[in-house]
Amino acid sequence: MPKNDNMLTILWMLNSGEKLTAKQISEKLEINIRTVYRYIDALCASGVPIISDTGHNGGYSLLHNFIKSPLLFSIDEKKTLLHAALFAKEAGYPLSEALENATSKLKMYSNQEQESILSHHLAGFEVINRRGYPAVQPVLQELEHAVANEWSVEISYRNSHEEQSPNRVIDPYGVVNWNNKWYTIAFCHLRNEIRSFRVERILNITRTPFSFRRPNDFSARTFFMKNLLPDVVGKSGLISLIIGGRAEALDDLCIHWFLEHHLQERTSTQAIFLLEEESLYTHVPYIILPYGKSIQVIEPQNLKNKLVAVASELMEYYQV
Amino acid sequence: MPKNDNMLTILWMLNSGEKLTAKQISEKLEINIRTVYRYIDALCASGVPIISDTGHNGGYSLLHNFIKSPLLFSIDEKKTLLHAALFAKEAGYPLSEALENATSKLKMYSNQEQESILSHHLAGFEVINRRGYPAVQPVLQELEHAVANEWSVEISYRNSHEEQSPNRVIDPYGVVNWNNKWYTIAFCHLRNEIRSFRVERILNITRTPFSFRRPNDFSARTFFMKNLLPDVVGKSGLISLIIGGRAEALDDLCIHWFLEHHLQERTSTQAIFLLEEESLYTHVPYIILPYGKSIQVIEPQNLKNKLVAVASELMEYYQV
DNA sequence: ACTTCACTGACAGCAGTTGTCAGTGAAGTT
DNA sequence: AACTTCACTGACAACTGCTGTCAGTGAAGT
Known part of the structure; x- marks a missing residue:
């Protein structure tokens, strides 16, 4: 049945209103161009009004573009x-x-x-996640609407410094679910820049009568990822981090959202990452600590020193 | 294309609402009855809801709703x-x-x-997760098939002790995606009990000619959750854990997969959990450590002592 | 004159389809 | 309980029709 599938696909492709050459179709479906001609012929024979133009800017198009046939799922x-x-x-x-x-x-x-x-x-198929924040749903709904219809909204946002900052108007460009947490990417009229907001920190949201235009080439995904994990490729001054230990602990470490992005090489007994100096000494110690003695840092020595310092600080912190 | 034409004709014939036997169809279309069965099969496979009745007054008919109104989504x-x-x-x-x-x-x-x-x-809608283990997909496909069709499979499993244990035959009862990691719940013929397996540790999977019956009342979700987080309700000897700190750190802590399950109460400055003694002193310290000084343990004192011990051990561990 | 594109015919090799046969199982009928 | 009707399955040989390849034509635009 590849034949039927392909013929249907051609129909759909043409139904979108585009004009397509036989070559384009043959490449997309990975079939011989001769076969495309044959299919087109067959479609015409069964009454599909396909228009063909020869020469430059030629190709196939459909006469009137809706085909109504019931939606069938296998x-x-x-x-x-x-x-x-x-x-x-x-x-x-x-x-x-x-x-x-x-x-x-x-x-x-x-x-x-x-x-x-x-x-x-x-x-036999189950998906289980942590429950998360139940109160988030109505806010998300509102945000989703605002994103799709390009409405500006006014929110009150509880930011990291605990102070309840003033209400702000934002233009939500997108809603992102990252690692099972909800974010919105929005242009913030308070700070005049695009920022990401954690949805569960939005205490209140109301529609405004204003609307906005999202830049056409904006991708919430790209923005979010750039923000979270700036590209390190080509940067100089990167330090390699070598971790040894039990295979399963290493496996776990290698799918950590942050480290995964910097993984260079993985053998059964070692994992090698390439990191910027700053994050290596600020974030990484706290990522490594909970693994206890199931892994060990092989390189660099400085990270070991930092780990000793962090552990000692924590010891003091809890000694009181 | 006599095939396609004939299949369409069958659809048409059934769409009139009549009930037809395979023999009637075969005579009308002048094809073998065997071929009729094959066509009907093909139609079903592509989602046409054909109802078949055996015995006297049997035959094929279309699902009533289907004739009246095709599947339409808003x-x-x-x-x-x-x-x-x-x-x-x-x-x-x-x-x-x-x-x-x-x-x-x-x-x-x-x-x-x-x-x-x-x-x-x-x-404006994006979902982003860590990449995970790409090699897992073919294994998952095979498992999903085995679960649905109740086929036993033979796997080689790399277990925690690193030793490559012998191949084992398992009856996969279910596939579970928990916290973005894939597991299968299966009856293990090696250990003679139901167990859960991490899919990325399955190095090899092959079908066996054997099949099994999954117990009717079995729920992969229930088994998995019972296994992961045994019910604590009604247990005696539970200890309450009180954590203070910055609201955002507490928020994060409260959606930790393990602690979330034991949360009792949450105020803006405190989170109270109720835990068994064992897990409190084995797991919890390693959950708390990475939060550093953004949170503090208010109660019990014993946990603080344990934290000091763990920190000091780690200090020593990395001092060498 | 040149390029682009639709389109045709022929043909070998191959994949999918067909009919045949033999048999199972479910739902009614006698 | 035997019988009939009907859906449904698996195996297999014969065969049909499909695919890719090659070589070539004609129309429309540059």
Whole structure:
């Protein structure tokens, strides 16, 4: 059935309104161009009004672009969508109601057999996350709306210094779920720059009558990641950190959100990272401490010294 | 394409609402009855809800709702499904191909206007997780299959003691994604008990010709959670742990997967947990250490002593 | 004159489809 | 309890139709 699938795909591609050459199609579907011609022929033969233009700027296009045929999902596709819904639900996805509606529709349109297969596949599949902050949902909903409709909102934000800062108007460019925590990336009219806000620290949110335009090329993901983990490639003065220890402890260390990004090499007994000096001596000690004696720092000596200092400070701190 | 034509004809015939036997169809289309069964199968596989009844007055018919109204999603429902797919994708969901197909179908079935609304809603929504173990995907796929079809599989598992233990046959009861890590819950024929396995430690997996029956009332989620966080409610001898400190540090502490489960009370300056003595003195110190001086232990004194001991040990450990 | 692009025919090799046969199991009927 | 009807499965040989390759035509624009 690759044939049928591909023919349908061509239909969809054309249905989007784009004009496509046979070559483009053949490359996208990884089939011979000859085969594309054959498919197009077959589609025409079954009544699809495909227009073909030869010469420069030629290609195929559809006469009137909607094809109405019922939306059909194969069992596998249904299964994956239902599984995906579990992930969203566990992550505290704010629009749980609409999601619930969608999934129940998906489940309805099946016969007994498909249903039993589905339930089999669903029964053994679980997603479990920590509960997180339940109060966050209404704020997230509001934010999601604001992002999609480009409405500015006014929020009161509890920032790190504990002082309740004044209300601020922000233009939310995006909502990000990072490591199971919710953030919003927004242009802040108080500070006049793009910043990221932790959603659970938003104490209050209200719509404003103002709207904004998000820059077309803005990507919340890119901004967030750049902010979190500035690119280190090509930087000089990087120090290599070598950690030894039990394989499982190293495994765990290597998927730490921060260290993972700096991993250079991994053998069964060692992990080598490349880090900037500053973060190496400020953040890393606190990442390493909880692993106790299941890992050891092999290099650099300075980090060992720093660890001794940190441990000794903590000892004092709790001695009182 | 007699095949496609004939399949469509069957759809048409059924869509009239009539009930038809395979024999009737085969005679009308002048094809072998075996081929009819194959076509029906193919239609089911691509999501058409065909109902089949055996015995007298049996035959094929279409799910009633299906004829009346095809599967239609509101724009919100589409949006949530697409958002959900992002979560799955970022979590390293193994059946990414089928998911991709499903989401592209969802995107296709909208007109220009809906499409632009959708793309707006999608542009500002991002899910970002750590990358995790890329090698895990084929194993997960195999496991998911085995779970759904109740096939026993043989695995080689690298367990904590580093020794490569002998291959074992397991009956996978479920696949669990916990805190962005993949586990499988399975009956282990080597140890004769239900256990959980970390998927990235499965070095090799092969199907066996054996199958099993999962107990009907078994829930992978329940087993996993019981295993991870035994119920403490009603237990005696619990000790209360009181932590003070900066609100944001406390927030973070309160969503730690282990402590979250034992949280009793939270004020803006304190968090109170109720814990068993053992875990309080073994696990908790290592959870608290990385917070450094941003939090402090208010009670019990014994934990402070333990922290001093742990810190001093680590100091020594890194002094060499 | 040149490039781009749709389109055709022929053909060998191959993949998918078909019919045939033999048999299982479920739901009614006699 | 035997019988009928009907869906459904697996295996297999024969065969159909599909695919990629090559070589070449014609139309439209630069």
